[in-house]
Amino acid sequence: MLQDKVALVTGSTSGIGLGIAQALAASGAHVVLNGFGDAQEIEALRAGIEQRYGVQAAYQPADMARAADIEAMMAAMLARFGRIDIVVNNAGIQHVADVDAFPVEKWDAIIAINLSSAFHTTRLALPSMKERNWGRIINVASVHGLVGSAQKSAYVAAKHGVVGLTKAVALELAQTGITCNAICPGWVLTPLVQNQVDALAAQRGISGEEASAALLAQKQPSGQFVTPEQLGALAVFFCGDAASQVRGVAWNMDGGWVAQ
Ligand code: NAD
Numbered sequence: 429m430l431q432d433k434v435a436l437v438t439g440s441t442s443g444i445g446l447g448i449a450q451a452l453a454a455s456g457a458h459v460v461l462n463g464f465g466d467a468q469e470i471e472a473l474r475a476g477i478e479q480r481y482g483v484q485a486a487y488q489p490a491d492m493a494r495a496a497d498i499e500a501m502m503a504a505m506l507a508r509f510g511r512i513d514i515v516v517n518n519a520g521i522q523h524v525a526d527v528d529a530f531p532v533e534k535w536d537a538i539i540a541i542n543l544s545s546a547f548h549t550t551r552l553a554l555p556s557m558k559e560r561n562w563g564r565i566i567n568v569a570s571v572h573g574l575v576g577s578a579q580k581s582a583y584v585a586a587k588h589g590v591v592g593l594t595k596a597v598a599l600e601l602a603q604t605g606i607t608c609n610a611i612c613p614g615w616v617l618t619p620l621v622q623n624q625v626d627a628l629a630a631q632r633g634i635s636g637e638e639a640s641a642a643l644l645a646q647k648q649p650s651g652q653f654v655t656p657e658q659l660g661a662l663a664v665f666f667c668g669d670a671a672s673q674v675r676g677v678a679w680n681m682d683g684g685w686v687a688q
Pocket of ligand 1: 438462465490491492493518519568569571612618
């Protein structure tokens with residue numbers, strides 16, 4: 429379905445981004461991975477995607493907090509593939525603290541990585557998408573782009589910002605073949621959430637399993653985590669013809685979190 433398309437997935441060395449990159453590759457797209465981690469493990473992921481799906485997979489180590497790194501990454505992608513068709517803005521970090529105790533450098537990093545990076549990749553990918561009048565921009569926001577939670581001021585602000593950016597960009601492109609949409613996951617058991625599970629387990633003196641169940645019980649009525657594979661399937665849907673008139677949505681996949 430996505431043969432010959434070239435997709436960038438930011439923050440794809442782990443968790444949701446990796447699930448989305450694998451789903452796009454399974455649909456035939458060449459993928460560019462990005463994110464931090466052990467060099468050997470990243471190379472194994474990259475080579476594994478090429479082998480399993482018969483597509484080209486590249487890796488770009490850009491720090492998504494830095495505009496100059498993002499510019500260099502997009503230029504390198506264009507130099508190698510000559511096109512950018514799909515951008516999945518997924519890189520993100522979390523920090524949990526009351527707003528009056530929130531470390532200023534954490535605020536700045538969350539806004540830069542979770543929000544501003546999507547502005548930079550979007551502005552830099554659009555000229556290439558416009559050449560063929562086809563493109564898909566998928567922003568991985570969060571249920572926290574739709575509702576708030578205490579102790580997550582920077583994250584909630586950034587994710588609401590991502591949903592706003594999604595709508596504005598979708599409207600600018602409404603009469604083109606380029607769509608822009610957001611995905612809003614509830615809890616997904618990735619390293620980002622494992623940190624919160626571990627913190628709750630330590631705080632309450634309970635097991636990891638009990639802490640996971642307690643975390644889900646607070647917010648997610650299904651009592652089950654969303655999976656990276658399910659989010660990958662949604663991203664593939666957004667890339668297909670059936671979704672060509674899905675524009676500017678913030679689509680939650682959250683076990684019922686925001687239905688409450
Ligand atoms: P994760 O920690 O498993 O993965 C984050 C990825 O981003 C990793 O590849 C990491 O290396 C990369 N990354 C972090 N900082 C970076 C930087 N400065 N530059 C480049 N890459 C960087 O987390 P995840 O849970 O898979 O989160 C992915 C996205 O999904 C984030 O935007 C997160 O806010 C969002 N999200 C997660 C959940 C959840 O429950 N896990 C829920 C809703 C939304």
